[in-house]
Amino acid sequence: MSFFDRLKLALSILFGGNLPAPEQKALPPPVEKPIAPPAPPSPAQAHASGLFLLGLLQREGRLLDFLKEDVSGFADGDVGAAARLVHEGCRKVLSQYVTIAPVEAKAEGAPMEVAAGFDSNRVRLVGNVTGAGPWKGSLKHHGWVATAVTLPPVPTTVDLTVLAPAEVELP
Amino acid sequence: MSTCVGIDLGTTHSALSWLKADAEKGRGPGQAVLPVPQLTAPGTVEPKLLLPSFLYLAAPQEFPEGSLALPWKSVATQITGEFARSHGAKVPTRLVSSAKSWLTHPTVDRRAAVLPWQAPDDVQKISPVDASARYLEHLRHAWDKAFGATQKLAEQSVVLTVPASFDAAARDLTLEAAQKAGLPQVTLLEEPQAALYAWLEAAGDDWRRSLKPDDVLLVIDVGGGTSDFSLIGVTQKDGDLSLERLAVGDHILLGGDNMDLALAYALAEKLKAAGKSLDAWQLNALTHAARAAKEQLFSTPKADKLPVTVPGRGSSLIGGTIKTELTADELGTLLTQGFFPRVEVGEAPVQQRRSGLGQVSLPWAQDAAITRHLGAFLSRQAQSLSLRTRFARPTAVLFNGGVFKATALKNRVLEVINGWLQADGAAPARVLEGSDLDLAVARGAAYYGWVKAGHGIRIRGGTARSYYVGVESSMPAVPGFVPPVKALCVAPFGMEEGTQADVPAQEFGLVVGEATRFRFFSSSTRRGDAVGTMLDDAERTEGLEELPAIETTLSGKAGALVPVSLQAAVTELGALELRCVERQGSGAWKLELNVREP
Known part of the structure; x- marks a missing residue:
């Protein structure tokens, strides 16, 4: 194989076997300037509502302070006292903005039948999953579903990556 | 006027409710209340049923540009509502609170920019009237945002509430605040x-x-x-x-906030005894925590104590958290016993002797016992209503x-x-x-x-007080003796809205063209005094309280003494007006029973 033949082969592999015709190579068609596609949103923009919720949980319930602190050095009583604060504040946020209900109204542990063609968003089968249903089993976790979300609109005038501003006290 | 709107302009919270004017019957228990959009954090506007009556005067650059915008206002430096309250707790020198109580202050000029009280000079202060106007303005915008396309709030029949204990001057200032807020026609209740x-x-x-x-x-x-x-x-x-x-x-300047503070101070003392002292920020957090514990403890009568935790101020939550507990006994002693003691009905509220020099501030009630104030009220009214019972x-x-x-x-x-x-x-x-x-x-x-x-x-109802104007006694000068000021009843108890009363068969000389001073008195117990009743010594008459005097210059030829007759009117809106009508001629002067001129 000559050098050019080998080059042709390499290129044909690269271009999926359709090597551009030599004349096209000599005179490439005028490239139309494509309209610049919108820049993909930055992760912070794409997840603005998530960051906003984190900020809310920190503001009302000090959740980030709690999670970022190394708990290993503290006694259970101290962790418990702080947990109460976090629990109270975050619970307030939750009850204010998201209505949460169990997916299944049955008591946990109760026998439950799952019909064929069930909504696999709402129910997950675990254990010995065979056959085409209906299945008989027992409810282990009743699940949670948000039945209403009343979060305020995500702010556009503040930097949401700042989950809590630094606080400087002036004497 | 297709809708009847009610506005509660409260000391700590305001709210707005409405009812169609042509409704066939009342709403029963389902009475509509307007959710009021307000800032809850920079950039976050949320609707809430109550608008906290707090105003925060932000410094330039304090918050990101545009983050204080409301749906009806893109640039703002004054914050009303929830965020004003929560952030203002950390920056008290820029927070206006209890503006309504300042409306009744006896010595402060209530139209002067004095709030926040004792704020540093670079804070753009605001008057009690203007602060009240801001809350009303916020409610007006919230209404117009929701219904303004077809019915603006200013065109509805608006009723604004005031404490029953507000005197004529404070009522008038409330009307003035409404006017400043773009609500020229409101009725007081x-x-x-x-x-x-x-x-x-x-x-x-x-x-x-x-x-x-x-x-x-x-x-x-x-x-x-x-x-x-x-x-x-x-x-x-x-x-x-x-x-x-x-x-x-x-x-009586005494309410729920005093109770939460009392709890917080007691818990702070307990922490201090254990060697933990709190700064102002932590004390504020403790007040919130104490309020929450109070509500929980009151609603679970079986619990005998509840933990109260104050979070650390820095990012170290667990390490900085201060723990204490509120017991049912403490709650009973501090609140039930402290604010609602079992007292005799006729006991007078304790009046501490004030020291000669006092700081000017709101005239807080000196006796925290609400039951004692109540008993004194019922006893006083038994006399006033000529009942044969002791209360x-x-x-x-x-x-x-x-x-x-x-x-x-x-x-x-x-x-x-x-x-x-x-x-x-x-x-x-x-x-x-x-x-x-x-x-x-x-x-x-x-x-x-x-x-x-x-x-x-x-x-x-009518007026809940009788009103008097001070009249100088004419008597020969006696060294060392100040002639007593007489009080002439110009508006009797129970004068109805939309009525007027002429002071009979008396002629007065009204000084015009130069600065003069008018003294006013009122009474919540003297219901027997008819228009024209003259009390000989205003300062020694029981049940008579002096209102802020008016210093004013009435237009006219300097030094002239114009013979006038007096006429009092209670307007449809519930404000009291006093007019001097020239006997021979067309002159008429209105004396506004409100504040001294600056």
Whole structure:
């Protein structure tokens, strides 16, 4: 194989076997300037509502302070006292903005039948999953579903990556 | 005017409710309340049923540009509502609070930019009237945002509530604030009456079964910052029941916020004894925590204590958290015993002797015992109403204000009142249940607008005070003796809205063209004084209180003494006006019973 033949082969592999015709190579068609596609949103923009919720949980319930602190050095009583604060504040946020209900109204542990063609968003089968249903089993976790979300609109005038501003006290 | 709107302009919270003017009947218990969009954090606007009556005056650059915008205002430096309250707790020098209480301040010029009180010079201060106007303006924008396309708030029939204990000057200033807020036509209504209207509307036609002729209804309204009492009588006329407001109490700056502070200070003392001292920020956090623990402890009578935790200020939450606990005993001693002690009905509230030099601030009540204030009110009114009993005996009680969400406190007040009644061999008073403690005033105000349009039952009242003007005695000069100031009754007790009274057969000389000073007096107990009654010595007459004097220059030829006759009028809006009409000629001067000119 000559050098050019080998080059042709390499290129044909690269271009999926359709090597551009030599004349096209000599005179490439005028490239139309494509309209610049919108820049993909930055992760912070794409997840603005998530960051906003984190900020809310920190503001009302000090959740980030709690999670970022190394708990290993503290006694259970101290962790418990702080947990109460976090629990109270975050619970307030939750009850204010998201209505949460169990997916299944049955008591946990109760026998439950799952019909064929069930909504696999709402129910997950675990254990010995065979056959085409209906299945008989027992409810282990009743699940949670948000039945209403009343979060305020995500702010556009503040930097949401700042989950809590630094606080400087002036004497 | 297709809608009747009621606005509760509260010391700590404001709210707005409405009712269609052409509705066939009241709303029953489902009384609409407007969700008010407000900042809850920079950049976050959320609707809430209550608008906290707090105003925060932000510094330039304090918050990101545009983050204080509201749906109706893109640039703002003044914040009203929830965020003003929560952030202002950390920056007290820029926070205006209790503006409404400053409206009744006896010595401060209430139109002067004095709030926040003692703020540093670079803070753009604001007057109590303007601060009140800001809250009303916020509510107006919120309404117009929701319904403004077809019905602007300024074009509706708006009823604004004031404490029953507000004097004529404070009422006038409230009207002025409404005008500044773009609401030129509002009607005033006393808050305890509004609470009763809300109850009447919620009860529907059943109210006739709950109240009987000769009932005396006591409305006890303990809000965040003030306590307000009113007595309302039930009479039967031509076979139908009618309601009449008999008396109102004095202005008492004492409310739920004092209770939360009392708890916080007690817990702070306990922590101090354990060697942990708190800074101002932590004390504020402790107040919140104590309030939450209080509510929980009151609602679970079996619990004997609850943990109270104050988070550390820095990012170290666990390491910085301070723990203590609130016991049911402490709650009983501090709140139930401290604010609602079992007292005798005639005990006068404690008046501490003030030191010669005092700081100017709000005239807070010196005696925290609300039951003692209540007993004194009922005793005073027994004399004033010429009852033969030692106190005015209520037969029914209506509670209002967030404080009474704690059933234990409600029961305690009832127990104290019934103790007084029992000692006199009278039947115990019953409780009128069924209105919302936070929203009743706004709802009742809207209902009153509907009643005014000719529906339902109206509470008759008129002015709850009699008013007097000071007249100089003419007597020869005696060294070392200041001639007493006489008080001339110009408006009697119970003067109805839209009426006027001429002071009979007296002629006065009115000084025009130069600065003169007018003194005014009022009384909440002297109901026998008719127009024209002259009291010889205003300063020594029992039950007479001096109102802020007016210093003004009336237009006219300098030094002239114009013969005038006096005329008092209570406007449809509930404000009191005093006019001097020239006897021979066309001159007329209006004396505004409000504030001294700057």
